[in-house]
Each structure stands twice: as C-alpha cells, then as structure tokens.
Amino acid sequence: MPAEPPTAAARQGEATLQKPTKAARRKGMAVTLDEVAALAKVSPMTVSRVVNGHGKVRDTTRDRVMRAVRELGYTPNLAASALATAQDTRVALIYTNPSSAYLRELLVGALRGATRTAAQLVIDTWDTLGANAQRQAARTLAKRVAGVILPPPLCESKGVIAEFIDADVPVVAIASGRFNHDISCVRIDDFRASKEITTHLVAAGHQRIGYIKGHPNQTASVRRFEGFQAALAEAGLPLDETLVESGYFTYRSGLEAAEKLLAHPAPPTAIFASNDDMAAAVVSVAHRRHLEVPQDLSVVGFDDTSAATTVWPELTTIRQPIAAMADSAVDILLRSIRRKDRSTRMLVDHVIPHQLVKRDSVARPAR
Incomplete structure (x- = not known):
C-alpha cells in the first residue's frame, strides 16, 4: 500500500x-x-x-x-551556565585575622560553600589598612560584589558594616560574640562554651586558674571572659585579677602572657587561653621552664584549629566549627541575595553548637 x-x-x-x-x-x-x-x-x-x-x-x-x-x-555547556550564575552572585570574604590556622578553616568552608552554590568567591585582605582606608575599601568593593562575609575582627567594625548597609549589600558576620541586629550572623555561644571548659578545669580539681584574654576589639573575647567568671562564681571560687593577662589572639601575645602568669609568686595550676594559638604558646613557655604539661600545669584553648593538635600534648579545647560556619554564611548570604522581595533586609542569627574536646593537656593539679 x-x-x-x-x-x-x-x-x-x-x-x-x-x-x-x-x-x-x-x-x-x-x-x-x-x-x-x-x-x-x-x-x-x-x-x-x-x-x-x-x-x-x-x-x-x-x-x-x-x-x-x-x-x-x-x-x-554546564560550566558556562555555572559561571554565568556565579558572576551574578559574586561574594567577598574579607580577612584581617592574624591566625593562619583560623584562616585555613575559613577558606575551606567558604570555598566549599561557593563551589556547592555556584557562587564566585572573592578573597580580599585588609591587614595593612587603617579604619578610614577600610571604609574606603568597603565603598569600592560594594560596587562589584553582591554580598560580603566578615570574620573577626572586621565583623565588629561599625564603620565597615555601615558602608555595606548604605550600599544595600547584604553582610554575614562569622564568629561575632553577639547578634548585631544590623547584619546576619553565624556564631557559637561563646559565653556557654567558655563556662563549660572552665567548669571542666574546676571539676579536675583546679582552683587557681590563670586566664589569657583575647583581643579587646572583639565581642567574642568579652563573652569568653564573662563565661570564665561565671564558672568560677558558680564553683564558689574568687576571681584573682593577678592571674588574668591580656592577649591579642596571637602566638606572640600568648608567650608574653604565659611568662607573666608562670612568673607569679603563686602561679596557677591551670591556664585557660582564649584561643588555640595562645594556648600553644603557653605549652611552649611551660616546656622552656621545665614544667610538665599536664602534670605540673594544665592548659586549655579555644577554637580547635590545627594549632590544637600540632603541640605536645594535644590541647583540650572548645571546637568552634569555623569551616562549617563559613559554609553556612555563604548559604545565608545567597538566600538574601537571590530572594525576590528585596524591600526589607533578611537578618539571620544562626547559632551553631560547639563541642568540648578533651585531650591530654588537662590533669588533676599536683599536690
């Protein structure tokens, strides 16, 4: 047919x-x-x-x-599609923190979040910039990015934050001690974490505990010291101001503070340094003074960066999941950037659980 x-x-x-x-x-x-x-x-x-x-x-x-x-x-061309999306959502991570261990964790988390969400990540460092120069840099950067991630100490800079808010650029702060109410935040409860690790030292029998503060320009430093004081008060122990030294979250400042504490006429049996870099410095000074850690001196830190496991003995510390916090910051930022209704700002206060990590740097005090 x-x-x-x-x-x-x-x-x-x-x-x-x-x-x-x-x-x-x-x-x-x-x-x-x-x-x-x-x-x-x-x-x-x-x-x-x-x-x-x-x-x-x-x-x-x-x-x-x-x-x-x-x-x-x-x-x-999936790669080209991803690139086009990334160009529409270029986000910046601005860094001025002196800790290389902290920086590594930040970069791992931010890069992971950017890769997963097809965002283009811009890394900028303002280490050498003063306050006025930082504000000018913020004004310039606001013209070429869709959002900004600010780790400490920049997350505490009212001037820098104001520049981005005025330019209608969403901002997410990482590891701020308190919620800002002007920008989104990813953080842990520094007060609770500090109180928990201090209570761990008290439970081990320590009554003379030295403390090394963090940088005074960060709210996390304030909250950690408040948690330390609260744990002492709860245990009925007085705060000995002569056993409190200032630090700046740097290894060098930890060395200087540890020397002062261990030269005290009645030195502490334990030292709580408010980050791992300074705690590692305490261990170094103790070894130089022929003190055994933890037999003669217990030492604890905060953050659980690589510095906590590159010293001997490894540090008992608070795990602040910095990489996960940076990853979450990218998510929050992109939700804010890509949402349809931009008439109001989206503000998120995301508190991530911390963890007390017990290692070999704590023991009962020697008689």
Missing part, C-alpha cells in the same frame, strides 16, 4: 527545521545554542528556557526546539 503524502503541517515543520549551512556550523567546533535557535526559528533565550526547564514555553515551541537539539546533537 503506497505511503500517504505528508500533511501540510508536517511539510511546514520540515521546512522550518532546516540545518544551518557549513559556514554557520564551523567545522570541528561544538554546536552552539545560537545554532539550535536558528534551526528551530526561535530566540536563543527560548532555547535556554527549554533546555534548562525555566519559564513557560508553548508545547509546540518546546517540541520544535527539542527536535533541533536532537538533530544537531547539542549538549548544554
């Missing part, structure tokens, strides 16, 4: 899907979205909507596009 002649609609469809000429195909190169659009007689934007499943497209148009895709063997 002879085949029926094609209908007028079929003839029209066949005429519509005419392959591009050899010149248009560029021999040896991958088929482009524009070539699919030319064959299907639609715009490149329509092809993009059909291929990516975005937007409303008529069924007849979708069928025509998909016939062209199959005929030309078109494969979407």
